[in-house]
Amino acid sequence: MRSMNLMPPSADLNTRRCAVGTLQFVLAAAVVMMSSAFASADGAVTPPVAAPVTAAPTPLDPATAKVVNDVQAFYNRTTTFSSDFTQQYLVKAYNTTKTSQGHVVFSKPGKMDWTYVDPAGNHVVSDGTTLKAYEAANKQMYQQTINQSQYPAALSFLLGTGQLGTLFNFTMIDGAQLNFPGGWVLIGDPVQPTPAYTKVLFYVDKGTSQVMRVLILDGQGNRNRFDFTNPQVNQAVAPNQFQYTPPPGTTVINP
Numbered sequence: 001m002r003s004m005n006l007m008p009p010s011a012d013l014n015t016r017r018c019a020v021g022t023l024q025f026v027l028a029a030a031v032v033m034m035s036s037a038f039a040s041a042d043g044a045v046t047p048p049v050a051a052p053v054t055a056a057p058t059p060l061d062p063a064t065a066k067v068v069n070d071v072q073a074f075y076n077r078t079t080t081f082s083s084d085f086t087q088q089y090l091v092k093a094y095n096t097t098k099t100s101q102g103h104v105v106f107s108k109p110g111k112m113d114w115t116y117v118d119p120a121g122n123h124v125v126s127d128g129t130t131l132k133a134y135e136a137a138n139k140q141m142y143q144q145t146i147n148q149s150q151y152p153a154a155l156s157f158l159l160g161t162g163q164l165g166t167l168f169n170f171t172m173i174d175g176a177q178l179n180f181p182g183g184w185v186l187i188g189d190p191v192q193p194t195p196a197y198t199k200v201l202f203y204v205d206k207g208t209s210q211v212m213r214v215l216i217l218d219g220q221g222n223r224n225r226f227d228f229t230n231p232q233v234n235q236a237v238a239p240n241q242f243q244y245t246p247p248p249g250t251t252v253i254n255p
Contacts, residue, residue: 055191057169064172065165067184070209071202072164081106083231092221111242125244134246141246142253167191168200175203180213182206195219 060068075081087100102116109128116122121136134141168188175183178201186202196218203213210231216224246252 057166057191060165060170064170064186067172067186067204067209068165068170071186071204071211074209078233079108080235080237081231081233082235082237083228085229086227088223088225090223092223105237105241107237107242113242113244123244123246125242127242132244132246134244134250138251139247139249140251140253144254175206178203183212 082103082105084103085101087102088097089100090097099118100116100122101118102114102122104115105113110126111128112124112126114122114124119136121134123132123134123136125132125134130143130145132141132143167190168186169191170189171187173185173187175181175185178185180203183206184204186204188200188202190197190200197216198219199217201213201215201217202211203215204210205212211228212231213225213227215226218224
């Protein structure tokens, strides 16, 4: 996806792929973490218009529909989400896997902060207006105004304009079949085709309806997996959480 290629050509290929994968994940993870209408204390927020979904989702069987609705309902009640995460990104063409770790914070309306501890210093931040991606190894930061980006419909969940069941056609299997006991796995095929991913798998805890793992598959066979540890919802967030200034000497890249 052109608008998500955040690393410049001079960056290491695997690092660039991992960074792009992170942002592709953000689009998909936002489906469950940032769904429902985003409204501030002062009133409704008018987000940028997402690409319209022109196809209709396939009707779900009752069991799958209940799990999807339960997930939606849980995150509808969520104003903030934070968690430690582990990312495993498989680059199929090179048969290499890069493992990263960090902490993520989401806050309505449309704010997020991915802070990496390994590789240390990497950052992906949005204050709801501007998206920034900092790569510490090359001291380069890409930034773009969200209004200027041509995002697929999946980002509408980040902005609060979509519903989970309208963006994906879901099938569901018991998590035990995929080494996820005590949970369900929702396998989502995007209703509106996108080059960012071909499938998104949501690993849902049966007891809480929280998403504990997300796996993204793309058309090149790359696999981007995020596991969440100790997730917290509706916790207070620091006022400057989503403000980021890169270190001195950083090369800032604008589209």
